Amino acid sequence: MNEKQNQNQHDAYEHAFERVPDSKRKSLLSLIIVLAGYPIALSNFVIGGNVAIGLSFSEAMLALLAGNLVLICIVVATGIFAFRTGLSTAFLSRRAFGKSGSSIFSILLAISAVTWISLNGDIFARLIDTTFGWWFLSIPVTAVICILLWMQSAIRGFKGLHFISALGVPAALIMSAAGVIAVGIHTSGFEGITEYVPVEPITFTAGSAAVVGGWVFGAVITPDVCRFAKKESHVLIAGAIAFVIGCFGLQFAGALVAISTGYGDFTAAMAALGLSLIAFVAAIFCLWTTQDNNIYGASLALQNIIKETSFYGKITHKNIAVGISGLAALFAALGIYDHIIPIISNLSVLITPVPGLIIAEEAIVKSPNSEKVVNWFGIIAWLAGGITGFIALQANFFIPPVIGMGTSFVIYVVLGKLVCKNVSTDKSEVKA
Structure with missing residues (x-):
């Protein structure tokens, strides 16, 4: 096999099994565009709106x-380790969990990604149905069509994500800004917004937890993109800009609209003011640039599992992305909308501690466990983080995802250093 054929083979698997080569690293602008495309999502309008109507301005x-600062720290820290190793989130987790643990x-x-894709497919199908009275397709069929469209950029790897984000990020920002300006005009320029008093107050803890919890899954899988960076500084710059624009920017817009109209849902607020078309166009790009990233990330995660089977190297990125999209489309068609929120809530408790493990391993313990079947102290730290995060969520204490990450970080460092110390001592005794 010549060099070109070998490179084409790596491209077919989107460099899932090895570090991204220097020749395939991307520019800072490309990194910003793709990373910004992910958090530019309708859910951030909703998060910002719900936080705003429950607190003072x-x-x-x-x-x-505060919430976005936590997210940016996760993105930058894990992104830098992805840059150094050239590995995706799933393969980076091997260094903390071992082979089976990372599986x-x-x-x-993968389950989280599929549920988010199917949920958003269902939501967007309902938006189409309510926006256009002449729409003749059923909601399940419409949801399937939407998901299959999002799949088109995901199956093309980083190039596909970049193409859609290059179109979608500016379009989504322009349409969102137009919507906010229109709402401002209809509400006398957001008059009295700083004096707003919530009718049904929430705690600051609940508000900040909603911000982190709503997008921590997105922050966790950003190494899938950051591994293409050329410099560490590019990860810092791109991660900060992407989440300031995508997360905080859209949440801020959602907050302004919610306080001014009384609607926590951006699309509902726009519809009430007769601006459904602007909201719909913004939604097209907001959803596409996010869901193709979910499909892409889920594909890389499944490749991590496949690596330990007889199918290793036999199933391309495109084939897996098609399978994931098909499964999400099936769930959406079956009406998963009514059952999915509890699934997502429970999964988020287990996903949020993982950045703590990755950071602890790469920054402090520095004893990669990629070749182990299971790294048990990694599993213990993970479960401990999930349990404390769940308890904090039920008790409405601080920011539950931060509690989970902090717990997993501390326990992994303590156990990791203790195990490494014992191993070193044993080796010294044998040598003596």
């Missing part, structure tokens, strides 16, 4: 800033 802004995490990533 100043508290809401503080909650949005469990990969399954959770």
